[in-house]
Amino acid sequence: MIRATPVQVRGEVLARRRVGAYHLIEIAAGGIAERSRPGQFVALSVGGPLSSMLLRRSFALYRATPVGAYSGTVQIVVGVHGRGTEWLAAVRPGDSLDVVGPLGTPFRLPSAPTPCLLVGGGYGSAPLFSLADALRARECRAEFLLGAGTHERIFGELEAKRTAGAVTVTTDDGSYGRRGTVADALPDEIERTGAQAVYACGPMPMLRAVGAVAASYGLPCQVAVEESMACGIGVCMTCVLPVVGEDGVTRMSRSCVEGPVFDHERVRWDDVGTVPADTLGAAL
Numbered sequence: 548m549i550r551a552t553p554v555q556v557r558g559e560v561l562a563r564r565r566v567g568a569y570h571l572i573e574i575a576a577g578g579i580a581e582r583s584r585p586g587q588f589v590a591l592s593v594g595g596p597l598s599s600m601l602l603r604r605s606f607a608l609y610r611a612t613p614v615g616a617y618s619g620t621v622q623i624v625v626g627v628h629g630r631g632t633e634w635l636a637a638v639r640p641g642d643s644l645d646v647v648g649p650l651g652t653p654f655r656l657p658s659a660p661t662p663c664l665l666v667g668g669g670y671g672s673a674p675l676f677s678l679a680d681a682l683r684a685r686e687c688r689a690e691f692l693l694g695a696g697t698h699e700r701i702f703g704e705l706e707a708k709r710t711a712g713a714v715t716v717t718t719d720d721g722s723y724g725r726r727g728t729v730a731d732a733l734p735d736e737i738e739r740t741g742a743q744a745v746y747a748c749g750p751m752p753m754l755r756a757v758g759a760v761a762a763s764y765g766l767p768c769q770v771a772v773e774e775s776m777a778c779g780i781g782v783c784m785t786c787v788l789p790v791v792g793e794d795g796v797t798r799m800s801r802s803c804v805e806g807p808v809f810d811h812e813r814v815r816w817d818d819v820g821t822v823p824a825d826t827l828g829a830a831l
């Protein structure tokens with residue numbers, strides 16, 4: 548798969564607005580929008596020019612609009628986690644942001660019309676909307692299953708309803724939608740939609756569980772993982788996880804360049820966070 552070389556641009560914040568528990572930030576970032584594909588991400592400097600926060604923060608691309616008055620805009624959805632995201636949640640229109648992207652691998656699309664189920668956890672649903680557009684352009688039906696701990700942490704319910712006609716929502720405590728996790732609801736959704744492929748983005752335990760359910764139905768499942776990152780460009784090995792290659796050999800794969808999208812079945816979920824002894828190049 549040929550991927551566009553990432554570029555570093557000084558973007559301008561065009562808008563920031565609150566959406567439930569998140570902040571939707573639109574950035575004029577010419578050069579990135581026109582190169583990006585669903586599933587890829589951007590890495591932003593945070594804290595301003597004198598910041599002591601040296602590492603960039605990664606965010607999935609929610610929307611990338613290549614043309615328009617600002618010659619390319621990208622949108623990201625930010626949940627406040629620590630100091631970097633807190634700073635981002637306070638940016639204002641006109642502020643300048645240093646953005647690198649597009650980074651990582653995109654979701655692969657079916658070559659023939661295929662009913663697909665898109666499963667998002669929290670802000671993890673953000674990259675699934677441009678994926679749905681790309682799937683529909685290939686005459687693939689795309690339906691959504693969205694979940695989170697609470698109602699305000701579900702992102703994109705209305706958009707999913709508008710574009711897919713129906714969306715199933717879960718909350719852990721049942722305070723909104725169906726009680727439980729998206730993995731709990733997945734068997735019914737697979738039956739209801741007749742899905743032949745599953746795509747998922749969200750926290751690692753969710754991805755693991757969703758992929759296991761998909762596998763029990765014999766369905767392929769691509770997951771966009773969220774491993775802690777430092778360089779974001781394949782140099783530091785912070786973001787590695789054990790992945791089995793087509794040759795059956797386990798390698799520590801860098802989720803920033805070889806991912807974030809992986810086939811669920813290739814990730815050694817029990818061993819994430821470790822270097823299994825049979826990994827290529829592991830110390831004996």
Ligand SMILES: Cc1cc2nc3c(=O)[nH]c(=O)nc-3n(C[C@H](O)[C@H](O)[C@H](O)COP(=O)(O)OP(=O)(O)OC[C@H]3O[C@@H](n4cnc5c(N)ncnc54)[C@H](O)[C@@H]3O)c2cc1C
Nearest residue numbers: 602604605606607624625626628629630631632774775776
């Ligand atoms: C591919 C990818 C896509 C992501 N997409 C989104 C998104 O769409 N929306 C969103 O809100 N968040 C997303 N995240 C998570 C986001 O990058 C972290 O929440 C953010 O880096 C935390 O920074 P902080 O300074 O607020 O937190 P801190 O905990 O203070 O961060 C400290 C350091 O740890 C790293 N770090 C901490 N948590 C994470 C994490 N979960 N993932 C990666 N690095 C982390 C940071 O880069 C930083 O270097 C994504 C992460 C990855 C890897």
Ligand code: FES
Nearest residue numbers: 779781783784803
């Ligand atoms: S974050 Fe440095 S190699 Fe992936």
